[in-house]
Amino acid sequence: MSSNPSKRDPRLDFFRGSAMLIIFMAHVPGNLWARFIPARYGWSDATEMFVFCSGFAAALAFGSTFIRASFWYGTVRIFYRIWQIYAAHIAMFFFIATVVAAGTVWLDARNYMDQLGITWFYSNAMEGMLGLFTLTYVPNYFDILPMYLGALILIPVVMALSRIHHLLAISFCVVLYTLNYSLGWGFPGDVPRGVDREWFFNPMGWQLLFFTGFAFALGWIKPPPFNKGLLIAAIVFVVVNIPLSRWAIAQDYQFLLDIREAIWFLRSKTDFGIIRYIHFLALAYIAVSIVRGREHILLMKWADPIVTVGRNSLPVFLLSMGLARVAGMMLDLLGRTGWSFFLVNILGLSIVVLFAYWCTMLKRQPWRKMMTA
Numbered sequence: 618m619s620s621n622p623s624k625r626d627p628r629l630d631f632f633r634g635s636a637m638l639i640i641f642m643a644h645v646p647g648n649l650w651a652r653f654i655p656a657r658y659g660w661s662d663a664t665e666m667f668v669f670c671s672g673f674a675a676a677l678a679f680g681s682t683f684i685r686a687s688f689w690y691g692t693v694r695i696f697y698r699i700w701q702i703y704a705a706h707i708a709m710f711f712f713i714a715t716v717v718a719a720g721t722v723w724l725d726a727r728n729y730m731d732q733l734g735i736t737w738f739y740s741n742a743m744e745g746m747l748g749l750f751t752l753t754y755v756p757n758y759f760d761i762l763p764m765y766l767g768a769l770i771l772i773p774v775v776m777a778l779s780r781i782h783h784l785l786a787i788s789f790c791v792v793l794y795t796l797n798y799s800l801g802w803g804f805p806g807d808v809p810r811g812v813d814r815e816w817f818f819n820p821m822g823w824q825l826l827f828f829t830g831f832a833f834a835l836g837w838i839k840p841p842p843f844n845k846g847l848l849i850a851a852i853v854f855v856v857v858n859i860p861l862s863r864w865a866i867a868q869d870y871q872f873l874l875d876i877r878e879a880i881w882f883l884r885s886k887t888d889f890g891i892i893r894y895i896h897f898l899a900l901a902y903i904a905v906s907i908v909r910g911r912e913h914i915l916l917m918k919w920a921d922p923i924v925t926v927g928r929n930s931l932p933v934f935l936l937s938m939g940l941a942r943v944a945g946m947m948l949d950l951l952g953r954t955g956w957s958f959f960l961v962n963i964l965g966l967s968i969v970v971l972f973a974y975w976c977t978m979l980k981r982q983p984w985r986k987m988m989t990a
Contacts, residue, residue: 627915627924628908629673634927634973636666641937641969642962644758646732646945649958659855660862660884661897664761667930668823669897671765672830674930675772680835683776692773699769705935706762710749713758713939714738720942726949729942733758737810748809755806758938760817767804767820768827775828783837790828797821798888815887822889826897840905848906851899858896922970929976936972940965 640663642650656662679698683691717729718739730736735756738745748754755763771790779786796802803815832838841847860866860873862884867873883892908915915924926933944965951957 626673627912628905629670629677630924630927631915631920632666632904632927633670633674633930634923634925636663636670637926637930637933637937638923638966638969639663640667640934641941641965644938644941645948645961645965646942647948647953648944648962649953649955650962655900658859658863659896659900660858660890660893661900664818664886665826665893665897667761667934668765668768668826669830669901670927671930672768672827673834674830675769675827676831676834679772680776680831688773688776688780691776695769695772699766702762702766702769702931705931706759706766707749709762709935709938710759712935713942716939716942720946724946724950726946729946732945733942741809744809748807753805753808754810755804755816757817760806763804763816764818764820764823765827768824771820771824771828772831775831779835779837783832783835787828787832787837790825793821794825794889798891801888803887817887819888822885822887826889826894829898841902843906843909848903851902854899855896855903858892922973925977926970926973929973932976933969933973937965937969940968 639654642648643654643656643663645651651657654663675698679691679694682694713733714730714735717733717735720726720729728736730739733756738749738754738756745754752763752766771793775786775789778789797819802821803819805814806816807814829838833840860870861876861880867877880892882890884890886893914920944961947961948957951961
């Protein structure tokens with residue numbers, strides 16, 4: 618096992634920042650710009666970017682504690698992070714619930730609580746609160762952080778196995794993924810209402826991608842060297858899957874519809890179908906090949922806003938999910954026209970970037986210099 622986790626890679630923050638900006642656009646209701654995000658041209662999307670980069674970042678943040686300090690100190694740090702994510706999930710729910718309630722009352726445009734699917738919560742506060750805090754009530758819009766919690770909880774197990782051999786830790790993740798996919802495990806997400814609905818993102822499936830990034834960061838898995846043949850194969854795979862994954866194309870060709878039906882169980886988003894995994898790895902290899910030897914361009918001024926967003930992914934994510942609902946309300950008021958889509962998206966993305974710079978400023982605590990001057 619490597620005793621020196623990789624130094625922070627500029628590609629990590631750039632691609633995680635890109636994922637955050639895409640996630641904002643994807644969650645604006647009825648957003649024209651969302652038609653042009655990667656998810657519309659392939660099986661994987663910004664969620665895969667976010668989860669992979671989160672696993673990579675988790676290894677850099679916590680791996681050294683397990684390796685250089687002790688297993689127990691590492692576990693304590695992980696559970697503190699779990700508490701932070703859990704609290705962030707609860708806070709995000711109430712923040713967004715308040716936003717949609719305000720929009721419903723003040724704007725008189727539509728019932729935004731119904732649009733988000735949380736009207737039941739307002740009418741059944743007691744059951745809703747219990748379900749929310751026990752994670753047995755996880756509405757679809759609020760499901761990615763619980764999945765992240767599930768992956769974080771597995772880190773001490775994976776690190777314990779890695780003390781025997783890192784291949785054992787990797788094998789555990791593969792076996793867990795395979796069992797989950799074959800046995801159909803799931804986390805009930807609507808228990809208080811008595812509805813048979815699982816968490817939209819099953820942690821037992823998505824942990825495979827999370828720990829792929831984790832293993833790369835710790836050096837358990839070596840990235841494949843640049844190979845022209847492999848690059849061509851990755852490009853061909855991605856291109857061939859565009860008409861298969863894009864409904865606007867596939868619906869006009871019966872043979873594409875037949876193929877989609879045949880492979881449908883392989884592209885499950887809830888259990889993280891294997892074709893999503895392969896598609897993401899192919900895209901990642903293409904992206905890494907493009908910037909190979911040119912990593913310095915990600916440190917230039919033009920990339921700084923995206924990198925800054927990537928370095929503040931959790932607070933940016935919390936803001937962007939609420940901001941996306943506000944952006945949808947603005948589109949309802951302005952009408953969905955070319956200029957309104959441009960205005961709302963640019964304004965929203967600008968707020969996200971400015972918020973990321975503000976978070977960075979707070980981390981640096983510039984006032985300390987004034988206090989000691």
